[in-house]
Amino acid sequence: MKMFIFSMEIVEDIKEKYKIKIEGKQGVAHVFFSPKIKELEFIENNEMSRYLKENEYQFRKILHNKRQDTFYKGFKLTFAFRDKKDVAAFNDRSKIVVLDKRYNRIDSYVVEKGEKNIYKIFTDGTFLEKKNTGAYAVIIEDINHNYSVHTEKTAIKGSSQIELCAAIKGIELIKDVDKICIITDSQYVRKGLTEWIMCWKLNGWKTANGEKVKNIENWIKFDKLTDGKYIEFHWVKGHSNHFENTLCDIYARESASLSLENFKY
Template structure:
């Protein structure tokens, strides 16, 4: 899926409407202006030009960026680089029943959505949690090989962020399968599912800042996650937590039991 990079700069504000200049190709003449009201979520294309036509064709992606941007970060002078994927099916990416694929083999970095993934593929089931009662967290990784055999890894952590613990679990699984090129990660974390397939491209373009101009959280972990997926084909499958999914439930049980222990123990 071809990606295009734009610079988005807020150049004027009148009565709550922000005039935003969007430039491409690093050439000042290749730009268009839009107007956006963050309260009313009203978007207007102000020019008829090549850049504007492309943005109209990918309006859903542009709107998602603008809608997710906090109101207090709309001010004259704000700049951020954004990436739009050509004809991206945003609805499919947001459909949690779909599998999101990240293909980084042969020097590429492509992400797309499929209904069903590879039939023969190593699977990493993960879950993690922070237990306030014990002031500790833990994660569990369950790995299934091509013959259906399982290996389990469970580790305690002092990290207090459940999202980060989920990310640590995915990293652990990939490290165990370091020499495997095709892997599916099954997780109940949207943070893990979307971070590497959608968000990280924009973070890296903006020196690890978000669209709100703030540093992304857990940068060092995301850098490691990004690095260890090089030259791999990774499928991300989301499952609803605490829904009776066997492997996810097993990971949850082991993670909670591990967090309760006074001393760390690895399986």
């Protein structure tokens, strides 16, 4: 999928409406945007403006994800669009999102059905607030349908971060396998590596708000571990009687309930 990189700068503040300059391969365009009412106005009718309109959903998503207090004159951001991205498909949780980092390229796209002969990583993580402890579980299913289970206790606080650690551990456990399907109930893991990470890296691991990405070390590790691999991300709803996901949840909770000694980070 072809990617285009752009830079934007807020050049004027006019009573809660901001004039933004966008520059890229297609030229330069200016827009007005009001973060309070989410109103977007294209000023020129040139090639860049037309391209932004064609990809308005992606453009709006960047603007909408910024907090109101991070709109100010002088703010700069670099971002990327997937040309003619099928936004609806990427947002459809029933679809499988593919990250293909083989052949010295990076591509992401959506498929209806995944590969048949592929290693599967099932993950889940939990953080027990009352005990102030967390853990994750990873189930590996190889192409011969043999299962192996790994659980690990962690001092990390927060379910999303623990889910990320579970996915990383799964990749590490089968590091020599280049075609993998990750089955997870975490949108943080699924979208982070297939959609968000590109803009984070373009901005020195900062978000659209200009703030440091949380869990940078783990995201960098996850990114490097997946180099050269074909990864399918299959999202499942948590606590929906999906067998392996439910089993991971049980193992993770049991592990988190054990002694506080010997935490893994």
